[in-house]
Amino acid sequence: MDGTIAAEDTWTVAGRTFRSRLIVGTGRYKDLEETGRAIEASGAEIVTVAVRRVNLSDTGAPMLQDYVDPKKYTYLPNTAGCFTAKDAVRTLRLAREAGGWNLVKLEVLGPPPLLYPDMQGTFEAAEALIKDGFEVMVYCADDPLAARRLQDMGCVAIMPLGAPIGSGLGLQNPAMLSMIMENVTVPFLVDAGVGTASDAAIAMELGCDAVLLNSAIAHAKDPVLMARAMKAAVEAGRLAFRAGRMPRRMGADPSSPLAGLIR
Amino acid sequence: MAGMHSSVTLTLNGESRVFEGPADGPLSVSGLLVVLGLDTKKVAVERNEEIVPRSRYTETWLVSGDSLEIVHFIGGG
Numbered sequence: 001m002d003g004t005i006a007a008e009d010t011w012t013v014a015g016r017t018f019r020s021r022l023i024v025g026t027g028r029y030k031d032l033e034e035t036g037r038a039i040e041a042s043g044a045e046i047v048t049v050a051v052r053r054v055n056l057s058d059t060g061a062p063m064l065q066d067y068v069d070p071k072k073y074t075y076l077p078n079t080a081g082c083f084t085a086k087d088a089v090r091t092l093r094l095a096r097e098a099g100g101w102n103l104v105k106l107e108v109l110g111p112p113p114l115l116y117p118d119m120q121g122t123f124e125a126a127e128a129l130i131k132d133g134f135e136v137m138v139y140c141a142d143d144p145l146a147a148r149r150l151q152d153m154g155c156v157a158i159m160p161l162g163a164p165i166g167s168g169l170g171l172q173n174p175a176m177l178s179m180i181m182e183n184v185t186v187p188f189l190v191d192a193g194v195g196t197a198s199d200a201a202i203a204m205e206l207g208c209d210a211v212l213l214n215s216a217i218a219h220a221k222d223p224v225l226m227a228r229a230m231k232a233a234v235e236a237g238r239l240a241f242r243a244g245r246m247p248r249r250m251g252a253d254p255s256s257p258l259a260g261l262i263r
Numbered sequence: 264m265a266g267m268h269s270s271v272t273l274t275l276n277g278e279s280r281v282f283e284g285p286a287d288g289p290l291s292v293s294g295l296l297v298v299l300g301l302d303t304k305k306v307a308v309e310r311n312e313e314i315v316p317r318s319r320y321t322e323t324w325l326v327s328g329d330s331l332e333i334v335h336f337i338g339g340g
Contacts, residue, residue, distance in 0.1 A: 006326065011299035025338070025339060025340030026337075027337075027338040027339040027340045028337060028338070030339065031333060032338070035338055048339060048340055049309075049338065050334040050336070050337050050338065050339025050340075051334050051335075051336060051337075051339075052334060052335070052337045052339075053276040053332065053333065053334055054276065054301065054306055054333045054334060054335050056275060056276060056278075056299060058302045059299055059301050060300065063305060063335065063336075064335075064336050064337055064338055065305060065336065069308070078339055078340070080339050080340060090309070090312070093309075093314050094307040094309055094314065094332070094334050095307070095336070097307035097308075097314050097315075097316065098305070098306060098307035098334065098335060098336060099336065162338065165340070166340070173280065182333075193326050196332075213340075215337075215340065216339030218340075246287065
């Protein structure tokens with residue numbers, strides 16, 4: 001503990017080791033060019049991607065792969081927009097065929113306006129996917145029992161929400177997240193709810209292994225600048241966690257010595 | 264029927280479309296992707312809710328009534 005920043009403060013999910021603790025989504029940007037620049041600025045090594053029908057009336061349109069190189073970034077296909085276990089499993093089987101990746105992000109959502117994780121559907125889909133050889137990083141409710149059950153089933157990362165998807169409300173549940181983390185041994189991430197840099201720093205200070213976000217960058221006035229802010233915040237939060245914060249005390253404790261004051 | 268093209272009616276991404284099969288035989292998944300101008304390396308195909316592995320595109324023959332989903336990766340959170 002000499003105060004130097006260890007060169008290798010890495011984390012590992014499903015046998016893959018990463019330096020960046022920020023996972024970013026690739027959705028909701030102005031265009032693909034901005035997507036590419038923001039992701040570059042974020043320093044992320046993993047990016048989430050969605051699986052959708054090809055627009056058959058415009059098959060020459062630019063593709064995500066042209067701006068976010070799958071050889072440079074680990075694509076993490078998601079099941080955004082899936083409201084049933086069946087659709088989520090179908091979507092990820094297609095993703096595996098399209099890209100050849102087993103590492104996936106599962107989310108089975110309840111109806112708008114909350115898009116809250118549907119845990120019954122999530123359990124069903126996780127079971128089918130794990131049986132089919134997928135390595136499942138799972139978006140879930142901030143429910144300690146559900147988190148533990150998902151881990152016991154074989155999910156490779158537990159990723160509860162800090163607030164509803166795209167809400168930017170910040171972490172509404174830091175105490176509960178800490179309690180869930182106590183009982184989870186696989187990587188633990190906050191997924192959804194981050195609105196600005198301090199929210200990401202708080203998640204990391206709590207001890208999360210990484211943070212997953214999309215809208216906070218994509219919907220900032222200047223997404224590329226916010227991507228830099230998120231990179232710095234995740235790094236700062238991680239360093240603070242490793243450093244160990246001072247105890248809170250109810251009252252002042254002067255920083256300057258009281259001895260030697262002039263009279 | 265030598266020399267005649269056989270037409271195939273497929274549901275592609277939810278829309279019904281008619282394709283002329285090649286003169287020398289039925290239409291395969293790889294034949295369809297060529298007609299559509301799609302890069303096989305960037306898409307995945309599901310036929311009647313079953314994945315078609317890329318290695319089987321050339322030998323997977325399409326018949327009228329088949330429903331196909333052709334997907335790719337797009338930006339998402």
